[in-house]
Amino acid sequence: MFLKNIKSERIQILTYLLKWFALSIPVGLLIGSMVALFLWLLTTAIFFRFSHPYLLYFLPLAGVAIHFIYKFLGKSSEKGNNLIMDEIHQPGGGVPPQMGVLVLITTVITHLFGGSAGREGTAVQIGGSIAQLLAKWFKLSAIDVKTLLMAGIAAGFGAVFGTPLTGAIFAIEVIALGRLKYDAIIPCLFASIIGDFTVNAWGIPHTHYHIDFVETKDFFLAAYLHWDILLIFKIIIASVAFGLVSYVFATLVYRIKNIFISLFKIKWLIPFFGGIAIILLTFSVGKPDYLSLGVNAEYDGAITITSAFKAGGADTFSWLWKTIFTTVTLGTGFKGGEVTPLFYIGATLGNTLATFMDAPISLFAALGFIAVFAGATNTPLACTFMGVELFGGQYVLFFAIACFTAYFFSGHSGIYSSQRIGVPKLKNAGFNEDETLRDIQDRNESFLKKKFGKYGI
Structure with a gap:
């Protein structure tokens, strides 16, 4: 039997x-x-x-x-x-x-x-x-x-x-x-x-990225430790920032959408003024680098995802500008995804943080690339695998540290409001299994409106 x-x-x-x-x-x-x-x-x-x-x-x-x-x-x-x-x-x-x-x-x-x-x-x-x-x-x-x-x-x-x-x-x-x-x-x-x-x-190419960092044994206690502890500490600090930026991005898309809905009863005016806002933002920045995908360079020296892997390839606040441009675009009804802009935001933020912390720029750009995405979508395992598929398996420990740290620090937020809570990130945090991120967003929005008025600001 x-x-x-x-x-x-x-x-x-x-x-x-x-x-x-x-x-x-x-x-x-x-x-x-x-x-x-x-x-x-x-x-x-x-x-x-x-x-x-x-x-x-x-x-x-x-x-x-x-x-x-x-x-x-x-x-x-x-x-x-x-x-x-x-x-x-x-x-x-x-x-x-x-x-x-x-x-x-x-x-x-x-x-x-x-x-x-x-x-x-x-x-x-x-x-x-x-x-x-x-x-x-x-x-x-x-x-x-x-x-x-x-x-x-x-x-x-x-x-x-x-x-x-x-x-x-x-x-x-x-x-x-x-x-x-x-x-x-x-x-x-x-x-x-x-x-x-x-x-x-069909012959459609994909963008290729390269990390030029090679780990050496030239670090403190290298004879006794397999990994560079100082580098890992810097990665954790950066990954906290990646997670917080993920939270800001997801929250801004939701809030901008609600603010514009409250402002305009004629709904077609929302994308109309959203388009005007993007034009004004482009003038205020003085360059078109934060429009569209951010993968291809419109001119020599433009800031793109690939340029962020090199020293001087991003401005200090490139990540912030791309966050503003994208959240306004998506929050006012234009179509497309969030992920490639999140790659851009993460890579440029990684570039900035690496410069401040004297860390490998291409490595931190790659970590930001996947970690901001991990925090915004609550998919740290998938993003760790993405790091391996895009950048190589030799950095897998760094990818995992970055993605799972960002995942926790993004909180119970995300770009997919229908995503349900299977297992809360923290016990006794007041979140129930099977409630959606939309439920949490609506609760937060209601609280802000009670505290600060009609628009919650």
Whole structure:
């Protein structure tokens, strides 16, 4: 009987693997192809704006156009990544099939006219909408629909950044703070690998980064210690800052959105004045470095993510300016993701902190790159793997220290308001399991309004 049960279990496992491998092929191929198209269009739009800088002045009108596109065509699509998470937690009306197409178009519009946004949100929404559509075609059960949606998230994330393992871990980690959905890891891994393969097959390149720091044994007590304790201490200090900046970013997006909603009863005025704010910010800074993704240089000497890996490659407050530009862009209704701007914020902050602390600049830029993202998304494990996939495994201890420290210091906040608390970061901290970050944000907002008035400031 015992041997029979073992044999039966192995057959079930094999059937499960074959089933999800078969489902992951169309999911990964379709999502990867859509992400490849998106990345090509996005790059084309960004370089077109570089050669036509006057397009920035049309950003307010672009914001109005995005508003009406979602008003007439979007249905529930405007909830974006949060809608996909809600459907995984508690299925409702499903993810609209038009979500992926709409967010692709509106993200390209945002970048074409200079909005400061990312691309991860777009890829994840493409993944979610395609996964939902395929689930309907294949007539999957409710449990399998949830799993396929997670596989869609993995495929979109892994494909857009060229990090398939990170995509799989991100999908099972981002759903609930402090809790991993290991039952979906195989479908997520299959879909993410196929999605990344598809983008590469289409010939779409990814940005490459390099850490030029080489650890030596020239430090205190090197004969007795394997790791440079002073360097680790500096990393911990920097990572506290990374976590606090993650908190500030997530909070600002939420607060700016609420303030603009309170200010304008005519909703299309929100993106209109948001676009004007970005134009005024660009004039006040005196350069366009904080517009769009921040990956490609508009001119020689521009501050980008890659420049932050070199000495003098960022200004002291580049991270702060990018935070302001991006939170205003996203908080007033423009489309795109948050992750690439978070990479920019983290890398430039790492550059600044390394300069102040006499630490390796490229290493700290890389740590900021992944740690600010870890704090803002509450996915420290995925971000540790991202560090390995992007920068190499020899720094994995530093990546883990940075990501998990930032995770704790970002508190119970995050850029995904539908993310639920699986395990609170601190016991007896007043947070309940299964409540969402939106619940916590709303409580904080209510407190601020009672204390400081209508706008909470």
